[in-house]
Amino acid sequence: MTITEILSYGFIQRALVAGSLIAVLCAVLGVFLVLRRLSLIGDGLAHVTFGSVAIALFLRINPAVVTLAAIPLVLLSSFGILKLTDKARIYGDAAIGIVSSLGIACGVLLASVAGGFNIDLFSYLFGNILAIGTGDLLLALVLFAIVLLAVFFFYYDLVAITFDEELARSSGIHTKTINTVLVLLTALTVVLAMKLVGIMLISALLILPAVTALQVAASFRVTILVAAMLAVGSVVLGIFGSFILNLPTGASIVVVNFAVFMLVFSVNKLRQAR
Numbered sequence: 658m659t660i661t662e663i664l665s666y667g668f669i670q671r672a673l674v675a676g677s678l679i680a681v682l683c684a685v686l687g688v689f690l691v692l693r694r695l696s697l698i699g700d701g702l703a704h705v706t707f708g709s710v711a712i713a714l715f716l717r718i719n720p721a722v723v724t725l726a727a728i729p730l731v732l733l734s735s736f737g738i739l740k741l742t743d744k745a746r747i748y749g750d751a752a753i754g755i756v757s758s759l760g761i762a763c764g765v766l767l768a769s770v771a772g773g774f775n776i777d778l779f780s781y782l783f784g785n786i787l788a789i790g791t792g793d794l795l796l797a798l799v800l801f802a803i804v805l806l807a808v809f810f811f812y813y814d815l816v817a818i819t820f821d822e823e824l825a826r827s828s829g830i831h832t833k834t835i836n837t838v839l840v841l842l843t844a845l846t847v848v849l850a851m852k853l854v855g856i857m858l859i860s861a862l863l864i865l866p867a868v869t870a871l872q873v874a875a876s877f878r879v880t881i882l883v884a885a886m887l888a889v890g891s892v893v894l895g896i897f898g899s900f901i902l903n904l905p906t907g908a909s910i911v912v913v914n915f916a917v918f919m920l921v922f923s924v925n926k927l928r929q930a931r
Contacts, residue, residue, distance in 0.1 A: 663900060672906070675794050678801040679853045680862070680888035687809060687867035688881050689839060692819050696867075698738065698840065700860035701753035702847040705734040705760030707856045711767040711849075722795060728848050734760060734846035735877045735891045739837055750923050786853050786896065786906050794851060800849055804842050811838055816877060853892070854907035865914035866891070872921045887917055 663669055665727050690696045709727035734756050741752035763826075789797075808815065814835045817825035826832045843863075870884035880926045895910030 660897070663897065665833065668788070669896065669900065670795050671791070675735050675789050675797045676786055676853055676892040676896060677889045677909075678797045679846070679849050680803050680866070680892040681885045682801060683850055683862040684866040684870075684884035684888035685881055686804070686839070686843050686846055687863040688870065688877075688884050689815055689819050690843065690863060691867040691871070696864045697860065698735075698753050698843055699847055699863040700846050701737055701738070701757035701760075702731055703851070703856045703859040704732050704757040704764075706847055706851050706859075708760035708762075708767070710851070710856075711764035715767045715770070717729075719847055724848060724852065727851075728845065731844045731848050732841055735840040736837070739833075739840055754767040783857075791853055799851055800845050805844055807842055809859060811835060815839060858911050861911045861914060862888070865911070865918050869914075869918040869921050874927055888914070891917060914923045917919060 664673075687696070688700075690698060703809045706727055712730065717731040738752045738756050741755060787820040814825070814830050815838075817828065817830055818832050819837050822832055823837075840916070846860055846863075850862055854862050865887035866884040867880075869887050870880045874880035891913040892910055895913045896906055898904065899906040899909040
């Protein structure tokens with residue numbers, strides 16, 4: 658089967674467009690999160706997303722709007738992480754762990770009450786990008802625009818708190834507001850990404866393109882650009898590879914990302930050895 662024939666399928670076209678949009682968001686936010694050592698927030702919010710999806714399925718919400726229904730709960734949980742860090746004097750990783758464990762526990766309890774894990778819940782756990790519909794694509798486009806516009810307007814503030822939060826605060830930047838913006842944007846991206854790679858693999862999409870780009874880029878802007886390009890390339894290769902070889906798409910995308918990271922890392926090591 659040729660590439661042209663593969664591209665003739667509507668579900669492949671939707672998967673490529675939605676996957677590319679989500680990949681760019683994960684890459685851009687991933688750079689900020691990795692440099693701030695908050696990369697595991699994606700994993701924590703992914704677990705919360707699992708609980709949110711379990712609630713939606715338990716309440717018999719239309720599967721077509723499960724993603725939309727999960728957004729408020731995930732946004733609320735991301736805000737809870739910030740409040741725990743700020744008010745309860747808990748370190749960020751501990752706050753993430755608390756909210757993460759609560760989210761996964763609620764999901765498991767609801768799945769148990771509902772009679773066990775069903776096919777719908779498993780599709781959210783491990784991703785099913787080839788099943789993305791027109792509604793999911795429109796949601797991805799809207800949230801893509803919201804997240805990128807927010808990053809554009811708060812870019813310099815985000816850069817400031819990424820490298821030195823104390824200096825940013827003393828310079829008059831409202832660091833609490835910017836931290837809230839970053840976490841809320843991450844929450845939106847995590848909800849979107851669950852259809853791409855699944856809840857269990859979201860953190861890889863946030864981390865791998867960013868750490869790969871940091872290996873080769875010379876400036877912050879270039880790092881973001883390279884991370885976005887690597888993420889989109891990995892999604893495209895993962896989708897084509899999974900379709901041709903009949904493999905799980907989400908896992909294929911993550912493996913491609915890891916392969917690119919290892920390639921870049923190995924090349925850097927060889928250069929240093931010389």
